[in-house]
Amino acid sequence: MRMLVLGGTGHGSGWIAAEGVARGHEVVCAARGRSGAVPPGARLVKVDRSVPDALAPLAGERFDAVVDVAYGALGWVREALRAVDAGHWTFVSSINTYADTATMHQTADAPQVPPVHDEQRVELTDTTPEHYGGIEVASEHAVRDAMGDRALIVRPGPISGPGDKTDRFAYWAGRFHRGGRVVVPDDPAQPIQHLDARDFAQWVVSSAEQRLTGAFDAVGPTLNFLDTLREIAEIVGQDNTEPIPLAPAELQTAGVNHWQGRKSLPLWLPESFYGLVSHDWSATRDAGLTIRPLAETVHSALAEELRRDERPRAAGLTDAEEAELLG
Template identity: 35%
Template sequence: MKILVLGGTSFVGRAIVDDALRQGHEITLFGRGKTGVELFPEVERRLGDRASGDYESLRQGSWDAVVDVSGLLVRQVEAAAEVLGERVGRYLFISSHAVYAQSGVLPGSDEDTPRREPVRADSVEELDNDTYGPSKVACEDAVTARYGARATIVRPGKVAGPHDPSDMFTYWVRRAAQGGRVALPGDPEQPVQIVDSRDLARLVVQLVADHRPGAFHAVGPAEPVTLGGLIETCARVAGSAVEIVPVPPGSATPLFPLVRADWPAQQRSAARARAAGMPATPLEVTAADVLIWDRERGEPPLRRGFSAAQERELLARS
C-alpha cells in the first residue's frame, strides 16, 4: 500500500512509519523537515507546514491511505482533506482519550462513550486542558464528515516506549531503576493504562491495511496494572528494589507522571482494538526498552516528576 503520513518523525509517527516499512508498505512523509531529518532516508518526503496551511507539496500524487498523526486543530485537518480530496482511499486520524466527556465514565467504557462538545480553536497557543479534547473532537468530526466509511479514528491512551518526549513513563522507569524509597503523590492502587508505541503503530497499520472504519481505543497493557505495580515492575526489570511511599498529592504538579484522580478513565476497554489486531507488549518489555534507550541517550534532565532534592525533602517528612 501507498501510505501518506502527516507527521512521521517524532515518537508515535516514527513508530508507525517503522511498522509500515517492516510490513512492506510505501511511505510518503509530510512535514516541515525540521525533526528527525536523519530518519528514513529511503522514504519520499514532501515539505510543508500545517501551522501556516502550506500543503502545496501534496497537490500531486495519490495514496491508498493517509495517517494523520499531527492534526491538532480542525482547520489543519480540513485543509489537508481539502487538498487531498479523493486522491486518498482512507483517512486515519490519531485522536485522544481527551475527547470523552469527563463525568459519568464507568470502568470498561468503550468507544461509544459520549464525547465532549467540539471546539474550533484558532491557534495551537489556545490548546490547554480545557480546549485540547474539544479540538480533537472537532477534528474527528471533520474527518468523518468528509470521508464517511473511509474514515478511521484511533484514540490512544498514554503512549510509552523509546523516543517518548513526554517523560511521563520514562520518569518512573528511571526512578525505579535508582531503587530505594520512592515518593508517590497519589494512591499506589490507582489503575493505570499505557500502550506501547509499537502496539499502537501495529494497530494503525493493520487498520489501514484492512480498510477498517470506526473508532478504536489504543490502551494497554494486556493485564490490568496499578500505578504501584507499574513502579515495582520497572524496578524488577532494572534489578533494583523500591519502597513506595505515598506523599500528599498537593506536593506535586497537576500533571505528575501517570497520577490521575479519575480512575475509571484509566480502565477503558481495548476489546475492539484487540479484535482488530492490536498486540499487547508485556509491560516488562516496554520498561526494559525504555530503560535501555534512556541510558543510551545519557539520561538527560526530565521535565516531569520530582527533582532529587524535592523528593528527598518529601521523604524526610514521610
C-alpha cells in the same frame, strides 16, 4: 500500498512510518522535519501546515492510505482532507475527547465533549483539556464527513515506548534503577493504561491495510498503577529498592504534580481522571491490537534514561525534591 503520514518525524507518527516501511509500503511523510528525521526508507516532503495551501507539494498524488496525527488543529485537518486524494483515512485523535473523565471501563461510543470549531492550531500547553478535546472532536467530525465509510478514528491514551519525550515511563525505570527509597503515591485504587508506540504503529498500519473503519480507543489493558510500579521495579532489578508510599494529600501539600512535567510523580492521577486511563480495550484487541510485555517498554525507557544527555528530564522529581519529601 502508497501511504502518506502527515507527521512521521515524531514519536507515534515516526513509528507508524517505520512500520509502513517495514511492511514494504511506499511511505511518504509530510512534516517540517523539526521533530526529527523520518525513518530510513521513508521520503520526507517538507511542509509547514501552519501556512496557507501547505500541502500543495502533494497535489496530484494519490495515496491508498493516509494517517494524520494533527492535534488541536481543525484547520490543518480540513486542509488535508481538501488537498489529499486517499482511499482510506486514519485520523489519530485522543482519549481526551471523552466527556466523562472519571468513570472506568468506558467504550468508544461513550459521550464526547462538544466540538470546538477553532480553525487555528492551539498548543496543548496553552489550553484546557476540554478545549483541546473539543477541537479533536470537531476534527473527527470533519474526517467522517469527508471520508464517510473510509474513515478510521483512533483515540490513544498515553503512548509509551522508544522516543517518548514525555519521560513518564523513563522516570520510573530510571528511578528504580538508581535504587534506594523511592517515593510512590499511596493510592492502591488507581488504574493505568499505556500503549507502546511500536504496538500502536503495528495496529494502525495493519488497520489501514485492512481498511478498518469506525472509532477505536488505542489503549492497552487496564492495569493497577501501584502493581505496575512494582513490576517496573522488578524488571529493572535493583535489590535495594524500597518504595515509600506517601498519601496523596501529603504529596499535594508538598506541591507534587500529577501525571507529568516538573516536580511530578509521572502517571499519578486524581480519582476524577481514572476514566481516562481505564477504557475498555476489548474492541481494539478484537480488531487486532496486540500488546508486547511490559518489560520491553521498560527496557527501552531505561536505555533512554541511561543515555540521557543534557536534555533535562521532562517529568518526575529531582533527587533534592524526593529527599525533601522523604525527610
